[in-house]
Amino acid sequence: MTASTAPSFETATDTARAASRPATGRALSVTLRRLTKAFDGGAPVIRGLDLHIPAGQFVAVVGRSGCGKSTVLRLILGLEEPTSGLVSLNGSDTRASKRIMFQEPRLRPRARVVDNVAVGLGREGSRAERRARARAALEEVGLTAKADDWPATLSGGQRQRVALARALVSRPALLALDEPLGALDALTRIDMQAMIERIRIEQGFTAILVTHDVGEAVALADRILVIEDGAVALDVDVDAPRPRRRGDPDLAALEGRILDQLLARA
């Protein structure tokens, strides 16, 4: 996966890779074995899924709507119980070490921005400490100035950045992203993609991004999984150097290949 890269990027990406594969093993690795999930006795949504995600990898899961990609994510996070099979996370597996960011910001309307972010710290430390850390997380997403505002006064992109700060404030080892940018406009989405990529390189967590936007998957991921009918239909590594330039011909070709796979079954 860490195949040869363009020489001009070598130093930068090597440093980035060193950071994104922490030797301490703080990032979580994820293993799914014969995972099956059916809701209320219906047909299974996930059928015998086998998958290993190494610690620190950025995986994108793409698929048509209803293919079960969000269910995979929810199973990994423990939000759903598998019907059969096994989900195992290796590393520091506590609640605060795995976080999810939803498509909607899901902020508490009655709490100010900084207190919304502090939700990510639960009961850890004193209130003042939590707020200080929340402010630091807001700085990461460039929203320090909005710390004392109400969520209702923010734009959609800003709210999603608050949700990102909330997910990151506890320094998770695994970050699950369930179509987090799906509701944003194209330019905001590109900004947020860059922000997620930068923070991931700084913090080195394992990331699983569920998205229907193949371009987004190609721009961000180390590896792309195409899910069809509850099973992995395609599993490709993306070796392109970072930061990735939009419109790069190799990436465009990869994007085309994945789209073909998705559309072949239309």
Added chain:
Amino acid sequence: MMRPTPLGRLRDTAVPWLLPVAILLGWQAAVSTGLVSNRFMPAPLDVVRAGWEAARTGELWTNLWVSTLRALSGFAVGGGIGFALGLANGLSRLSERLTDTSVQMVRNVPHLSLIPLVILWFGIDEGAKLFLVALGVFFPIYANTLHGIRSVDPQLIEMGRVYGMNRRELFWRVVLPGALPSIFVGLRYGLGIMWLTLIVAETISANSGLGYMAMQAREFMLVDVVVLAILIYALLGKVADSLTRLLERTCLAWNPAYRNG
């Protein structure tokens, strides 16, 4: 948004009062010129005079105090029970299955229709008024509290669970704040019903209070006192409503719909 200059602010405050003042002036003119007989409708100035007289003798304050105390204690009892049961039924399926059907059945009985029964039970004592007010206030508070809790965003509740909130934290930080706007609607309805019920109860059977004052005045054809009592009701309703709005604005500052509202 207009810049709040002192003059602009004065205008903003004055506009809602233009119509009531105009009506008062027209009314005074109609009675003074003999267009309307003052046996049926006293002039505003006569009402003011009656008010001054009642205030001077202390009769007004005693009655006002008695009525307010009845209203508030009935509200506290009925509202308290309604809020508690609304919370219980909103949070517990079992509690809802156990009580909601009964509550809905009783709700369809107009509570004022119980007056004859209540007089039989309690006489014309304080208990009768307290019971009626509490019963009237109970339903709007109960229904709106329940609705508020039911309509809390399930996605937000899931978020709270994912972020490790326990049931208590979830209640205080997500469920109750989410239900608050609806609870306030119940509060305002409840306050309206509180005055309505009390006035009816006092008019029919009482020996003190504003309603009693009005009925006494009718017996002596003191039409100015009757009108005075009615105006005081209007004023009390307005005061209760303003207080709720103030409370709403303080508690719901986060909600754009209530800012400047």
